[in-house]
Amino acid sequence: MEGALHALSRAAWQIVLLTGIASLVLGVLVLVWPGASLLAAGVLFGVYLLISGIFQLVAAFGTHKTTALRVLAFISGSLSILLGLFCLRGPMRSILLLALWIAIGWLIRGITQTLAAASDSTMPARGWQIFLGIVTFLGGIVLIDSPLHSVAVLTLLGGIWLVAVGVVEIVTAIRIRGRARQLPCTR
Numbered sequence: 163m164e165g166a167l168h169a170l171s172r173a174a175w176q177i178v179l180l181t182g183i184a185s186l187v188l189g190v191l192v193l194v195w196p197g198a199s200l201l202a203a204g205v206l207f208g209v210y211l212l213i214s215g216i217f218q219l220v221a222a223f224g225t226h227k228t229t230a231l232r233v234l235a236f237i238s239g240s241l242s243i244l245l246g247l248f249c250l251r252g253p254m255r256s257i258l259l260l261a262l263w264i265a266i267g268w269l270i271r272g273i274t275q276t277l278a279a280a281s282d283s284t285m286p287a288r289g290w291q292i293f294l295g296i297v298t299f300l301g302g303i304v305l306i307d308s309p310l311h312s313v314a315v316l317t318l319l320g321g322i323w324l325v326a327v328g329v330v331e332i333v334t335a336i337r338i339r340g341r342a343r344q345l346p347c348t349r
Contacts (some may be wrong), residue, residue, distance in 0.1 A: 175342055179335035181217060184210060186328025192321035200317060207320065208249025211267070215242030218271075228281065234274040241267045261316050265305030268323075272299025286337035287330070294330045298323070 188206050218239030222232050245263050276295030279288045301323060305316075 175335045175338035177217060178331050178338060181214065182328045182331030182333075182335055184213070184328070185324045185331060189321045189324030189326075189328055192317055192324065196317045196321070205250060207264075208246045210324070211242045211246030211249060213246075215239045215244075215246060218242055231274065231278050231281065234270065234277065238267070238270045238274045241270055261305055264316075264320070265302045268298045268302030268305065270302075272296065272302055286341055287334040290330045290333055294326065297326065 188210055191206075216239070218235055220239075222235035222239055241263075245267050248263060272295045274295070275298065276292055279285050279291035279295060282288070285291060301319065305319075
C-alpha cells in the first residue's frame with residue numbers, strides 16, 4: 163500500500179472513533195434529557211444519520227470484499243442519508259413515521275454489519291460487530307412490529323442504541339488503530 167491509500171488506512175480509525183464519540187455523546191444527551199431534548203434529538207438524529215450515511219457510502223466503495231456486502235452498505239448508507247434529511251425536515255410532526263424509517267434503517271444496517279463481520283475473519287472487533295449487528299437488527303424488528311406508542315420510548319431506545327453503537331465504534335477504532343500501526347510504510 164502506497165501514498166494516499168496508505169495514509170487513508172492509517173487514518174481510518176480516526177473516522178470510526180469520531181463517529182463512535184458522536185454516537186456516545188448524542189446517546190447520553192438523549193438519555194439525560196429525554197423530554198427537553200425531543201426536538202433537538204430529532205435534529206441531532208438527522209445530523210447523525212447524514213454523517214453516518216456518508217461514512218457507510220464511503221465504506222461501500224472500499225471496505226467490503228464481496229459485491230453483495232458493498233450493495234448492502236450502499237443501501238444502508240443511502241437510507242441513513244434519506245432518514246437524516248427526513249429528520250431535519252420536521253422532527254416533531256413526523257415522529258411515528260420516523261420510527262418506521264429508523265426501524266428499516268436498523269434492519270438493513272444490522273444485516274449489513276452482521277454479514278460483513280461474519281464473512282471477514284480479519285475484521286477488527288469482529289465479535290462486537292456481529293453482536294451490534296444482531297442487536298440493531300432485533301431493534302428494527304421491534305420498531306416495525308410496534309412503531310412505539312410513546313415518543314419517550316423512541317427517545318429512550320434511540321439513546322440506548324446510540325450509546326451501544328458509540329461504544330462498539332470506539333472499541334473498533336482502537337482495534338483498527340492497533341492494526342494500522344502494523345502496516346508497513348512503503349514509498
